[in-house]
Amino acid sequence: MTGTAPSRQSLWVIVALCGLSITFDGYDLVVFGTTVPSLLDEWNISPAEAGTLASLALVGMLIGALLVGTLTDILGRRKMLLLSVAWFSVSMVLCAMAPSPGWFGAFRLLGGLGLGGLMPTAAALVIEYAPPARRNLTYAVMQSGYAVGGILAAALAIPVIPGAGWRVMYLIGAAPLVVVLPLAYRWLPESLEYLVLRGRRDEALALAHRLGVPLPEPQVREDTRRWYGGVRELVTEGHRTGTALLWVMCFCALLTVYGLNTWLPQIMRAAQFPLGSALTFLLVFNLGSIVGSVVGGRAADRIGSKPVVAVSFLLGAVSIVLLATRPSTWAIYLLLAVAGHGTIGTQNLINAYVTRYYPAAARSTGIGWALGVGRLGAVLGPTIGGLIIDSGAAWQWNFYLFAAVAVIGLAAAGFVPQSPSLAAERSSRRERADAVAVKESAS
Template identity: 50%
Template sequence: MDANARPPSVRRGSGLPVVAICFATIVFDGYDLIVYGSVVPSLLADRSWHLTAAQVGAIGSYALIGMLIGALVTGAVTDAIGRRKIIIVSVAWFSAAMILCALAPSPELLGLFRFVAGIGLGGVVPTAIALTVEYAPRDRRNLYNALMYSGYSVGGILAAILALALIADHGWRLMFWIGAAPLVLILPLAIRYLPESAAFLLAHGHRAEAEALAVRYGLDLDAVAGDTGRAGEPASDGAHTRTRTGAIALLFRRGNLAATLLFGAASFCGLLLVYGLNTWLPQIMRTAGYPLGSSLQFLLVLNIGAIAGTIAVSFLADRFGPKIVTAGAFLAATLCLYVMSLRLDTAVLMVCVAVAGLGSVGTQILVNGFVATHYPSASRATALGWSLGVGRLGAVLGPLLGGWLLGSGLGFQWNFYGFVLPALLGTVFIAAVPRLRAVAAHRRGISVPTRDSASARP
């Protein structure tokens, strides 16, 4: 029987089930992170713990330190042990840790349990992005990635809505109990339905299994296999990335070094904005005179803006390339964060917060998609792990920076000025990323002036 023949009982499908499971996972990834920002005002008001803004900011950063470790470890091992296993273990890990957070008897243990949860959360994002990009249609990878990763902001919306409905009557601990829901909602689905990466199977010699996945999910195995190389490169480069060492080495060789460093720096800025604003925006608004309910509404609008804006601009990223669109989103964040410091009318301020959601959460989604489409599939998860791992340093700094600004007494405006600079730097870093085809041409020793393209292929 022809090895490439399609079994008559199986019809060619699509990768949407894979994207759906990744989306659901990211919803709770986002919830478990953003929920902390929704309980910050309650923690500061808890008279039994007597926390200061700096202490609350430090606790907020502990989960992100854990994510730094989780992202770096995941990036190093995913291409060696498989992406499906990483997703399953990560979901079980962070869900169990959220139960511990709900039971924490002291601030110190809450910080420890948030750190433990962060390790599991750090493994989710790069793996989910890598699977989504692989199973998405090749000319819609930015869009599918944006749709999938919009789950992060859906989780933020869920955290804000539940906080509005529950905290006043039931306290902040219930919010962490809800974060354990993936143990019964997501984990069984992932175990039953989530496939392994076809690129991973091909790289490890399991072609028959990869062919079965190609039939089931509508993959083009030739494209998956070809994606292990870059435009104009010999196919042997794909074989080089089949080991963990080769995948890491590819990121730092001459043709990729500049992009690798710039992506890390851009992720640093993007994640500083994401976690700084999601942790402190409700409390910043409370210091400006808004009641708790209204302050949480700003968190809701921030994440609604991230979803709507990111899906809209993802179409532009697929059409014009992720570079110019991502840089533009960073620039929009820069302008809106400055405008938010001017104490505008509430309606105008809400619009600015929504655009800031695109420029923070949405921008990081675009950065992740840019990274995922810039590197070959065999090293894609490693590249994402590196970028997000370095970015976690910014994520750690974001809550600390917000706590310092609030405790400094500098005034309402400085709560936003502190986030304007990283947004501006992110614009510069993305603008400096080498054009994809120009990099490939550089490796061949020729010059080909062309714009960056999200769908550039060999």
């Protein structure tokens, strides 16, 4: 969006509603990891089979993320977010009622479709409305809801699973039906960029007036108005190399995020920590990502996303390797907090980077495809982790694997070329600043 951001009140309503939605996405991420020991016991399945169950939700997310660009063109960003929240919430109720591993996996697969569409839509909305000079920070604040959801799942699991059983954890995950949907339906605005691109200028003008912002005038080719236009934008000459490297970064970050969140409690139990301590480690892991995301978002606004993402990957790799040395308990907490930033926090920063890397017409498609390809890594993370545990290999090998993947992500981040869209945005901002300076000096 060109021009100024919406009023502070309107902006934070958008950030709060998207962040609240993302909170339950984060809850879903961690809830499976907290219930894995219970599933292993109740259904007498192996760790490899549990890894497959975890991956089914991620397959659904992959499909949902790839479809989000096309569906958003039909429904709009606001309706897409509402549909995604409702869809995955209903699936959580079905998971709580699942009579067998097969049905549980099917419901997780269906729920993944909604989760896959949620994050790209929320990302595009927040980046659109965020102040240009604070986009990374604003996005990081919203995306921190993801880790808050993970913390909520880990904290609730400690008393709920022993007292009420694992199924209650999934019922709690359906709370967006009564917490998020009514508020979002009432207060969340549609994307101005979407309305303008679809030719609904009168609606866009009325909304812009209500929010107190200028009407965006995105300059797009005619083919970006078609369903495949956003996808074509990703592979144009100016974006092609960056697109491939951003996909590699998402693949690596999501492999480590989902691998560790799924298996961290079980890995720490294999290292002879009790279940309560293992779940506390999961809580610290997610808490670290909140602090890291906000600090990293502020740094990215000042020096750019690329170096901050690279440093985050490096911190993740180093902290994960050090966890394999089984340090003292206080050091484990510190390393897990840093690893939380180096994995979940890194992915949060990548999301903001990807969403800004493309022009307005391709934002939802760009982040949707990046997260869709990244879900391949998310699928592999729990599966590979389960296979390593099932093989009888030492528990440290999961940490070695995830650290190596973070190093690959670091290498990809180092080679991402400058985005033509970001370069044009910076040039336009400088021209506006120069024009203001000339006007002030003339007066």
